[in-house]
């Protein structure tokens with residue numbers, strides 16, 4: 001677990017360190033692959049299992065060994081992609097080079113490029129075996145063509161085992177690293193602790209965030225569905241959307257957060273009291289002194305407007321699962337940046353969130369500034385040390401300059417939570433002619 005005063009002090013690993021780590025990993029993995037392949041090839045020939053079984057059998061064996069190799073390769077390719085995205089390093093030089101060259105491209109393209117680099121390098125490592133085995137077979141009587149094929153099949157089986165093992169161990173290492181520094185959402189997130197720690201009163205960060213969202217919501221497309229992505233157990237960012245959206249879908253990774261919201265919709269006893277936040281939203285909208293009736297009206301409008309609670313996962317290419325939708329408005333506050341400490345992951349997650357906004361639609365974002373994490377009770381959750389330029393670099397490709405607002409707001413009052421600034425962003429996408437999925441009238445659930 002991170003110490004409280006260490007938050008913010010940990011810097012991302014430099015490119016130089018990433019390349020050095022990749023060079024070392026590349027050398028070690030090449031050596032390990034060579035050893036595994038050679039030993040396995042020699043053992044298969046020496047075992048005599050396939051001696052005298054004929055040329056055709058050797059060809060079939062070689063074919064089977066390629067299927068195994070492909071299986072092992074798919075395991076290491078998946079792990080290599082996760083390694084690149086999580087750490088910017090790879091066990092393959094060519095894969096890292098392809099990944100870095102494609103840095104500004106979409107995640108799918110980067111994945112393809114890094115996979116192509118990886119496979120090309122692995123194939124290049126295979127060539128000495130072919131030259132050696134067939135060279136020997138042609139040049140001397142010591143090795144027959146059949147034995148050369150059996151040797152290659154054995155080498156492939158060794159390579160398959162190596163690739164599978166590499167993929168498996170990389171995934172385990174990444175999982176440990178992910179679990180090691182920060183608390184886990186799946187195992188350690190407590191909606192009650194979060195609400196008690198952050199939403200007993202309106203803190204400085206939320207004064208700014210709600211005011212910003214309320215202002216930006218004036219320009220969101222009216223009478224169309226809106227999505228709040230990574231809503232947590234909270235409603236305070238939903239109130240500014242309620243008077244403009246035709247309906248609102250709320251998505252979060254954790255069922256327990258959505259259950260908390262369902263309890264508020266049902267008016268369960270013990271549901272969190274959001275009335276101070278409703279009142280503040282109305283003030284931001286220009287109601288000087290909201291009455292109790294005004295507050296109840298907005299609560300009622302919000303309850304009626306929420307038509308779906310969705311389980312989502314920003315780590316997936318399709319963060320909404322099977323729901324194929326693009327929204328006129330997407331609001332995501334302290335989600336993509338609160339789900340990872342890695343800048344590359346954050347960029348990937350943000351691209352996915354932007355992808356949920358239909359052409360002509362509005363995106364509203366809030367993120368923590370310049371911190372490696374935030375506290376919920378005594379537990380530290382991650383953040384990728386963002387500053388305003390990270391947000392600008394991220395969003396400027398998607399939004400015309402005149403339609404993008406980014407603010408870095410100091411909130412020293414929040415230092416005890418682990419951060420002292422926030423980044424607020426609003427963008428309006430260019431209109432296009434893409435079809436918009438019809439989201440109206442879908443059931444709550």
Ligand SMILES: C[S@@+](CC[C@H](N)C(=O)[O-])C[C@H]1O[C@@H](n2cnc3c(N)ncnc32)[C@H](O)[C@@H]1O
Pocket residue numbers: 185230231232233234252253254257312313314315332333334335336338339
């Ligand atoms: C700091 S909370 C923010 C909640 C709320 N938006 C707010 O402003 O208070 C971070 C949220 O991100 C969600 N989250 C974590 N991992 C996620 C993932 N892989 N996909 C989607 N949401 C995730 C958590 O469940 C949590 O609700």
